Amino acid sequence: MNQQPDPVDYSKTTDTLTDADVRRTMLAAIRLLLVLSTIGAALFWWRMNWQSAVLLIVGSAISCTSLWEWLRLMTAMNQRMDAGANPRPMGLIVLGFFTRLGLTLIALYASLKYLQGTVFALAAGLGLGLVSLIFEASKLLKRPAS
Numbered sequence: 092m093n094q095q096p097d098p099v100d101y102s103k104t105t106d107t108l109t110d111a112d113v114r115r116t117m118l119a120a121i122r123l124l125l126v127l128s129t130i131g132a133a134l135f136w137w138r139m140n141w142q143s144a145v146l147l148i149v150g151s152a153i154s155c156t157s158l159w160e161w162l163r164l165m166t167a168m169n170q171r172m173d174a175g176a177n178p179r180p181m182g183l184i185v186l187g188f189f190t191r192l193g194l195t196l197i198a199l200y201a202s203l204k205y206l207q208g209t210v211f212a213l214a215a216g217l218g219l220g221l222v223s224l225i226f227e228a229s230k231l232l233k234r235p236a237s
Contacts, residue, residue, distance in 0.1 A: 108231075110169050116231045117162045123223040124155055131219060135212050142208030149202045150216020153195050158220055160191050 128151035136144035167184045202213065 110166075112231060113165065114162065116227045117158055117165075117224075120220075120224040120227040121155055121158050123227060124151060124158070124220050127151075127219045127223060128155075128216065131215060135208075135215075139209060139212065142206040143212040144208070146202055146206055146208040146210075146212040147216040149198055149206075150213040151219055152216075153198060154217055154220025156191055156195075158224065160188055164188060 128148060131151070132144040132147050135147050163184055167181055171181070199213075203210065
C-alpha cells in the first residue's frame with residue numbers, strides 16, 4: 092500500500108509572513124547566489140576557459156544586484172504602506188533602480204563583445220539568481236505556520 096504524503100496547505104503561510112521573513116529570505120538568496128557563483132565560475136574555468144568564468148561572474152553580479160535592488164524597493168514600499176513608519180524618499184530608490192538597469196545593459200553588451208567565452212556561462216550566471224531565490228522562497232513557504 093503506497094501512501095502519499097499529506098499536501099502542504101500554503102493558504103495558512105501568508106498569515107504569518109512578515110517583512111522580516113521576506114528580507115531574511117532575500118539576503119539568504121544573495122548568500123546562496125554568491126556560493127553557487129563561486130563554484131560555477133571554478134567549474135567553467137576548469138572545463139572551458141577563464142573568459143567563460145568571467146561571463147558567469149558578470150551574470151551572477153547582475154543577478155545579485157537585481158535581488159538587492161528588489162529588496163530595497165520592497166522595503167521602501169512596505170515603509171510607505173505602514174501607517175506609523177517614517178518612509179524613505181522613493182525618488183532616489185527609483186533612480187537607483189533605473190540606473191542599475193542601464194548599467195546592466197552596458198555590462199551585458201561589453202562582456203559579450205569583449206570576452207570570448209560562451210554565452211551559456213552568462214545565462215547560467217543570470218539563472219543562478221533565479222535558482223537561489225526559488226530555493227530560499229520554497230524553504231520559506233514550507234516552514235510550519237506558527
